[in-house]
Every structure is written in structure tokens, then in C-alpha cells.
Amino acid sequence: MARICPLFSGSSGNSYYIGSREEGILIDVGRSAKQITGMLDACGIPIKAIKAVFVTHEHSDHVQGLRVFASKNKLRIYASEGTLKALQESKNFSESLESFVIGEDGVSCAGMLIQPFRTSHDSAESLGFKITSSDGRRIAFCTDLGCLTETVTQELSGSDLVILESNHDIGMLQNGPYPYYLKRRILSNTGHLSNTACASVLPELARKGTARFLLAHLSRENNTPELAYQTSLCSLQMAGLKQGMDFELMVAPRENLEYKTILF
Numbered sequence: 001m002a003r004i005c006p007l008f009s010g011s012s013g014n015s016y017y018i019g020s021r022e023e024g025i026l027i028d029v030g031r032s033a034k035q036i037t038g039m040l041d042a043c044g045i046p047i048k049a050i051k052a053v054f055v056t057h058e059h060s061d062h063v064q065g066l067r068v069f070a071s072k073n074k075l076r077i078y079a080s081e082g083t084l085k086a087l088q089e090s091k092n093f094s095e096s097l098e099s100f101v102i103g104e105d106g107v108s109c110a111g112m113l114i115q116p117f118r119t120s121h122d123s124a125e126s127l128g129f130k131i132t133s134s135d136g137r138r139i140a141f142c143t144d145l146g147c148l149t150e151t152v153t154q155e156l157s158g159s160d161l162v163i164l165e166s167n168h169d170i171g172m173l174q175n176g177p178y179p180y181y182l183k184r185r186i187l188s189n190t191g192h193l194s195n196t197a198c199a200s201v202l203p204e205l206a207r208k209g210t211a212r213f214l215l216a217h218l219s220r221e222n223n224t225p226e227l228a229y230q231t232s233l234c235s236l237q238m239a240g241l242k243q244g245m246d247f248e249l250m251v252a253p254r255e256n257l258e259y260k261t262i263l264f
Contacts, residue, residue: 002112002133004161004262007031007039009216009252014062016163017045018131018139023110026053026075027129027141028062033069043259047073051110054102055079056119056144057126058086066092078102078109080116082125102127117155119145122190130155137264139163143217146191148201156201157208161264163252166199166215166232167192168222176222186222195223195231202232203239206247214262216252225251 003024005017013030017040024045029036040047053075056062066087070077077099079087084101087093100107106115111134116127121144128142140159142152156162173183173194186192202213215228229251233243241247250262 001263002135002137004139004163004214004264005043005045005256005260006163006214006216006252006262007036007043007256008254010218010220010254011061012220012254013064014143014217015039016141017043017050018141019049019051019110019112021049023049023051025110025112025114026050028056029053029066029069030060030062030064033065033072036065036069039256043256043261050075052076052078052107054114054129055083055087056128056141057121057123058083058090058092059123059144060092062144063087063090063092067094067097070097074098076100078107078114080125080127083123083127086124106130117151119152120147120149120190121145122185122188128152128155130159133264137161139264145193146189148193148197153201153204156205156210159205159210161212161214161262162205162210163214163216164198164201165193165217166195166223166228166251167217168194168219169224169227169231170194170196172227173219173222178221192217192219195228198228199232199235202236202247203241206236206239206241210247212248212250212262212264214250214252218251218254220254225253
């Protein structure tokens with residue numbers, strides 16, 4: 001049985017463990033190597049279980065601890081060509097690291113197949129990932145995107161579990177303290193996905209077989225876990241779907257201080 005453990009989620013840092021007790025992968029290393037190591041230990045995940053790191057894009061809240069963590073633990077890094085080029089120009093990378101471009105066919109790692117798909121974000125070449133476990137269970141991981149393109153929706157469809165960004169409440173953002181240029185960036189098609197946009201696609205995904213949703217990358221300033229949850233719950237219920245029968249809805253914590261793991 002495979003598991004997902006959201007170590008950190010949000011603008012202050014992102015990192016997820018996906019795999020079994022014996023082996024798995026990390027998606028992003030957006031906190032310091034010390035913090036990632038401590039959270040893995042608290043969640044009962046041994047460092048030796050991690051076989052590689054898959055990077056969504058080069059922004060610091062996704063790669064802050066990448067160089068030190070991957071170097072110390074001798075881990076391979078997989079990302080898009082654009083992301084790797086951007087990383088090589090930053091302090092979050094070292095030429096001594098083993099890094100590889102992940103192609104359309106994906107990579108077999110830790111008993112899983114990890115396949116990339118493009119997302120719409122203001123970075124060099126951001127990715128989401130589809131992960132298929134050895135027993136055929138499918139996960140779709142997609143954060144940091146300004147809009148749900150047809151490609152993204154297709155890639156999410158048919159997954160058993162979808163991890164999807166529900167970054168901000170539009171009203172909170174528009175009326176909040178952020179400067180105008182930053183509000184425009186977040187609200188753009190290459191910014192971040194709002195609660196409303198996230199919620200709008202969930203009924204369609206549920207009808208196509210997704211039974212579990214994990215809302216991720218919530219803004220601390222422009223959202224609350226309860227607001228994100230209720231927005232998606234309302235969308236699903238208005239479509240005639242029932243919590244506990246047709247779907248399970250969860251919110252990724254900013255820090256997994258309760259050490260929760262999702263089995264699938």
C-alpha cells in the first residue's frame with residue numbers, strides 16, 4: 001500500500017513524500033534540509049527510503065533546501081529542461097548534483113511511474129506529475145498554476161487521488177494588503193489557482209473516478225483552510241455528490257505537525 005505525506009504546503013515552503021514505507025520520492029524541497037529531515041523523521045519516513053526528488057519549478061518555496069538535501073543524501077533530481085536551466089543559475093543548485101530532464105514518457109522510480117505534464121505558471125517550465133503505483137493506483141499532483149488548461153484537466157482526470165492548488169479567496173486577495181502588481185500576478189493565468197477555480201473542476205473529476213481530493217498550497221494571507229474546504233465542498237455537493245460516499249475532501253497542512261499520512 002502506498003502513502004502520501006504532505007510535509008509542508010504553502011507559500012512558506014512545499015514538500016511531499018509519495019511512496020511506501022520502504023521506498024518513495026519527494027516532490028519539491030521547499031524548506032531547509034534540516035527542516036525536511038526533521039519532518040520526515042517525525043512522520044516515520046527514513047531518509048534511505050527516498051530514491052529521488054522531483055521538482056515542479058524553480059521558485060524558492062519549492063527548492064529552498066534542494067541543493068543541501070540532495071547533495072547530503074546523494075539523491076537524483078528530475079525536472080523539466082527549463083527548470084534545470086533556471087536552477088543552474090541559482091544558489092539552490094550545484095554542478096555536483098545528479099540532475100536529469102524528465103521526458104514525456106516519465107521515469108520509473110521507487111516502484112512507481114512518474115510522468116510530467118505542463119502547467120501554466122510564471123516560471124521557466126513548470127510541471128505537474130502523474131504517479132502510478134505498482135498496483136495501478138493513480139495520483140495527480142498539480143500546484144502553482146494560474147489556470148486549468150485543457151491539458152491539465154485531462155491529466156488530472158481518472159486519478160484515484162488529486163492534489164490540487166486552492167491558493168486564495170479572490171475577495172480576500174482583492175481587498176487585502178498586497179500591492180497591486182502582486183495581486184495582478186496571482187490572479188493572472190500564470191499565477192495561482194483560486195478556491196473558486198479549484199472547486200469548479202472537482203465535480204467533473206469526481207464523476208471520472210477521483211474519490212479523494214487534497215487541497216494544497218493555501219495562501220496564509222489570502223485564504224483559510226476552512227474557506228478553501230467549504231468552497232470545494234459546496235461545489236461538490238451542489239453537483240449532487242456526497243461526502244464520505246462519492247468523495248473525500250482534505251486540506252494539506254502548512255506544516256504536518258500531526259504527522260498525518262494518506263493511504264491509497
